[in-house]
Amino acid sequence: MKELPWIVKHRPKRVDEVVDQEEAKREIGLWLEAWLKGSPPREKGLLLYGPPGVGKTSLVEAFVKERDLELLELNASDSRRREELERIVGVAAARRPLRKRLMVILMDEVDGIDPRADEGGIEFLASVLERTVNPIIMTANDPWKESLRPLRERSKLVAFRELTEAQVVTLLQSICEKERLKCDKEALGLIARRNRGDARAAINDLQAVAERGEVRLELVEKLVKGREKSLDIWRTLSELFYAEEGWRAKRAVTQSEEDYESLMAWINDNIPKKYKDPEDLYRAYDALARASLMLSRAKATGEWSFLRYVFDLMGPGVALAKKGEVSKERFSFPERIRAMAETKSMREVREELAALLAKRLLTSKATVKTEVLPYLFVIFRQGSPEAAAKLTLGYPFSSEMLKLLAGARASEIAALAEKLRGTKGEGRREEKRERRGLDKFLM
Ligand SMILES: Nc1ncnc2c1ncn2[C@@H]1O[C@H](COP(=O)(O)OP(=O)(O)OP(=O)(O)O)[C@@H](O)[C@H]1O
Ligand SMILES: [Mg+2]
Numbered sequence: 001m002k003e004l005p006w007i008v009k010h011r012p013k014r015v016d017e018v019v020d021q022e023e024a025k026r027e028i029g030l031w032l033e034a035w036l037k038g039s040p041p042r043e044k045g046l047l048l049y050g051p052p053g054v055g056k057t058s059l060v061e062a063f064v065k066e067r068d069l070e071l072l073e074l075n076a077s078d079s080r081r082r083e084e085l086e087r088i089v090g091v092a093a094a095r096r097p098l099r100k101r102l103m104v105i106l107m108d109e110v111d112g113i114d115p116r117a118d119e120g121g122i123e124f125l126a127s128v129l130e131r132t133v134n135p136i137i138m139t140a141n142d143p144w145k146e147s148l149r150p151l152r153e154r155s156k157l158v159a160f161r162e163l164t165e166a167q168v169v170t171l172l173q174s175i176c177e178k179e180r181l182k183c184d185k186e187a188l189g190l191i192a193r194r195n196r197g198d199a200r201a202a203i204n205d206l207q208a209v210a211e212r213g214e215v216r217l218e219l220v221e222k223l224v225k226g227r228e229k230s231l232d233i234w235r236t237l238s239e240l241f242y243a244e245e246g247w248r249a250k251r252a253v254t255q256s257e258e259d260y261e262s263l264m265a266w267i268n269d270n271i272p273k274k275y276k277d278p279e280d281l282y283r284a285y286d287a288l289a290r291a292s293l294m295l296s297r298a299k300a301t302g303e304w305s306f307l308r309y310v311f312d313l314m315g316p317g318v319a320l321a322k323k324g325e326v327s328k329e330r331f332s333f334p335e336r337i338r339a340m341a342e343t344k345s346m347r348e349v350r351e352e353l354a355a356l357l358a359k360r361l362l363t364s365k366a367t368v369k370t371e372v373l374p375y376l377f378v379i380f381r382q383g384s385p386e387a388a389a390k391l392t393l394g395y396p397f398s399s400e401m402l403k404l405l406a407g408a409r410a411s412e413i414a415a416l417a418e419k420l421r422g423t424k425g426e427g428r429r430e431e432k433r434e435r436r437g438l439d440k441f442l443m
Helices: 022-036 056-066 082-094 121-131 146-153 165-178 185-194 199-210 217-223 233-241 246-254 260-274 278-301 304-319 335-361 365-381 385-394 399-421 426-442
Strands: 045-049 070-074 103-107 136-140 155-159
Touching: 022 045, 022 056, 022 155, 045 056, 045 146, 056 070, 056 103, 056 136, 070 082, 082 103, 082 121, 121 136, 121 146, 146 155, 165 185, 165 199, 185 199, 185 217, 199 217, 233 246, 233 260, 233 304, 246 304, 260 278, 260 304, 278 304, 335 365, 335 399, 365 385, 365 399, 385 399
Parallel strands: 045 136, 045 155, 070 103, 103 136
Antiparallel strands: none
């Protein structure tokens, strides 16, 4: 018999077995308390939202068990058309259960309710929220969908957070213990990392690996693919600027391969390209400015949990700033990043040059950098061009290297060297090839 999926077998049974989500636990606890005390809260619905696999459904189930309540659960696989909901939820919302104190009505994944296929479903739920005698809890990955507005307005929103890598590792470790498995800590770390805060996906991967052998790093590397590949900057930007839904924008920024600062610079430079409406521009820059503030706060205090707001602001904050059209203008290459890329290749050229000289001078690259290059700079930039040209003949400097050494005088020195070398033969072809290289570099 195939073993029970671990996400079912090891589903938290008590509230304190749910990792993290402390704020959500507190809010849900208080809200349920009000119901149980006989004074239902003003908002009779709760809308739990957050990324997949972080404990939304499990936490509700754990509360129901602990408080000894009844549970009516409808998830995305049930039909949620109006007639269906009237028959099931409508009835459940109208009377208390016979044996238990309350019936929690859990509507899982309400963002999956299709305004067309499940016609009238949302409107009906919204009306039930006004009059229900039982608590109604809904979950969603993206609560900001336009179609969910009627539910949003009648519910209290409760946020769930992506779990940290360390939290997922701890969770996996406890499962290893229960399964009496020997699990490599590094292997668990990799599983956690590749699943980015998604406990469900991480547990599924752990089980898949354990079914094939020892949970060790090599096996994990072989079996567990990164669930989602990181996005290059072009995809990040287009997914971000064209996102209609908050979670897409969030995903675009959290999965970007760029670091936060470069990403911010990219977004900064592209806002005026893609947004033309002054109010859109205002809102987008406002969000980005706050993202930047949060980022510096995170860095200054070491409170990396602020990053959540950074992502929310520069992702959904910027994406949802638009009310108007997104312009067709092309994305631009931010000046700051261009400058950084340039200095980076300058650094590489410096390394290459040092390596070349070190080989010829039979010394180390470090020595070249401290004791040879400074003199060469003086010779090439301030000394006589002829001396520099002669040196150039003796060493196979590339045009990048020459540019690094001579700065503005590079072409003058190259021309002189060419003259000294004569204008025919190998040397010239070489020079031409390198000139092309130089053009590319200067573009
Ligand atoms: N915070 C957590 N603590 C302990 N286990 C968790 C936690 N989050 C998720 N899990 C594990 O992952 C499984 C899936 O979690 P759950 O169904 O609660 O996620 P969810 O947030 O409802 O996701 P979705 O948005 O996809 O419905 C659970 O059965 C449990 O084993
Ligand atoms: Mg769920």
